[in-house]
């Protein structure tokens with residue numbers, strides 16, 4: 001459809017992810033496209049490493065997601081160093097969360113697709129001149145051998161990164177703010193420093209993570225250190241000096257593999273289109289690489305621009321596309337400019353949170369507090385994931401039931417009305433367990449805490465049991481009260497003589513003080529002792545076996561027995577077991593034996609208590625992030641994530657939501673059952689690429 005004297009319809013400068021995706025989309029729609037790239041061969045630098053939900057969908061829509069191979073979940077994500085579970089954007093999204101994929105692998109797949117669709121990539125050629133006349137653009141390119149060539153096209157797109165030549169040549173206007181803060185980054189071999197994620201120390205912020213090859217990626221910022229113009233990358237001596245100032249550790253003896261510095265320069269073009277020239281990705285907006293958004297924004301820009309150019313160029317009639325006019329291209333600017341601006345704002349906010357000194361601590365605290373609310377988490381996670389936020393998304397009804405029954409003594413768990421919008425759901429969920437009471441053992445931390453929070457959010461009065469960690473238990477109570485829920489803490493070490501008696505003294509007193517009676521609707525046997533990894537079956541001692549059985553099996557049995565006198569008819573018992581009762585892991589044999597025993601409580605008491613309408617069920621989590629430091633080590637998380645069919649480790653809330661279902665009225669027809677809440681860990685290994 002190009003005029004015969006034109007070289008091509010669309011010229012794309014830059015064969016990064018944006019340029020290659022765009023070129024493929026254009027070629028697929030029958031638009032002629034040529035890509036110009038200054039690098040002779042694709043880069044192998046690590047660069048970006050994270051794909052977000054919207055990007056995953058774009059790749060799936062093009063049929064190339066599977067070509068990336070099995071991707072592992074990239075953990076929960078963060079906002080300015082404050083933990084943020086990106087699946088909160090839309091937990092039902094097929095690609096919820098973030099996914100690890102080196103940029104080089106993505107480029108290889110996008111490049112192969114473009115090649116198959118007939119795209120020509122002219123490598124080793126640099127754009128040096130640009131002229132627009134009438135209905136065409138002319139681009140001068142210079143090859144490495146010094147020879148120049150001129151290419152003509154109807155449209156030119158700059159996907160050539162933050163130092164975009166196309167942006168310069170076409171004279172785009174930009175707005176932004178200069179650098180104020182700088183971060184040093186290095187991959188260093190031969191050093192041994194502890195892994196840490198955004199650790200805030202007295203003098204600065206430090207991050208370290210060991211690569212599988214044994215080298216360590218360190219990033220460091222000294223609070224208050226201003227950015228300075230750099231002609232060359234920092235050397236190891238500079239990085240090591242800053243690292244020592246901030247952490248007190250020495251790394252100067254290491255071998256640097258890669259060193260660089262990056263700053264928070266912010267820049268955005270005021271218009272994404274200037275006549276026949278358009279920009280996408282970093283060429284249109286430059287930002288500090290915080291939170292892995294740049295690559296995702298670029299790919300999403302490119303997809304939007306591809307659709308706009310196809311609409312512009314493939315209309316019907318004599319002169320293809322002319323009756324459509326420039327509207328689609330202006331629409332591209334109108335759609336993507338505000339998204340870019342919003343991303344720059346969130347990134348600047350994250351830079352302040354991450355690289356600000358102690359003066360930002362109060363803001364971090366408040367923000368962390370807000371982020372404990374579903375809606376706030378969903379809002380930020382959606383912004384980063386490229387998905388519509390909770391205020392805009394049409395939510396799937398998740399927990400609706402047509403029966404709006406009143407709380408009822410025989411069936412204590414209140415029914416709810418149909419909810420279709422996020423906010424309505426939030427409010428209605430508050431009512432599901434009103435007038436009920438719950439005991440969650442071991443709810444100072446981990447899965448127990450998440451369960452206590454969820455049951456309290458549903459309206460239950462929750463007894464937060466703990467053994468040693470009083471501060472953490474009080475924090476659980478405070479978190480519940482902050483959201484308008486009701487809870488109290490109860491201490492009792494389980495597995496020692498008198499344990500269950502002590503627990504029930506505290507429980508009954510707490511219930512009487514608040515409700516006037518000692519009546520329990522929901523019991524969650526969650527507290528558990530675990531064995532350290534790395535102990536061979538041969539090394540398990542009799543004492544250890546006794547301790548595990550005392551805490552994990554004996555105590556839950558005695559708690560159920562003692563609870564019978566408190567439990568209301570129609571009540572609920574949920575026992576937390578482990579996927580390890582069906583997944584062999586010899587190092588955990590003793591622990592798994594105790595969980596096998598707990599599952600017997602479910603079977604036999606389900607029969608025993610059915611006449612009273614009490615259900616008894618087992619929930620079996622797989623590897624679940626309980627906040628232990630292990631889950632701060634990206635490599636460890638990646639390895640554990642592979643065990644789940646969904647490629648990520650469980651979140652405590654993933655398990656808590658399952659418990660809440662069994663505790664709710666909706667779970668009334670389920671008793672004596674084993675509910676696998678391990679994200680498909682028991683399905684076995686995948687047969688092939690997803």
Ligand code: NAP
Pocket residue numbers: 441442443444445446447448465466467468469470472492493494495525526527528529530551576577578579620621622623624625626
């Ligand atoms: P966690 O973070 O290790 O917390 C354990 C909780 O149990 C804490 O509240 C702790 O109280 C309490 N606890 C431990 N020993 C106790 C004792 N002797 N007496 C009284 N309380 C005691 O636990 P989690 O990882 O969330 O695990 C919760 C349950 O899920 C456990 O039954 C575990 O076996 C099961 N599970 C966990 C995973 C996983 O990957 N995380 C996987 C499958 C199953 P203090 O804070 O006071 O010490």
Ligand code: P7Q
Pocket residue numbers: 530531532533577578579580583585588621622623643678681682
């Ligand atoms: O491997 C587990 C596992 C584990 C551990 O790693 C050690 C820890 C955290 O001290 C106790 C622990 C408890 C568990 O319940 C599991 C577990 O459920 C699991 C593991 C590995 C593979 C599959 C699993 O469940 C299906």
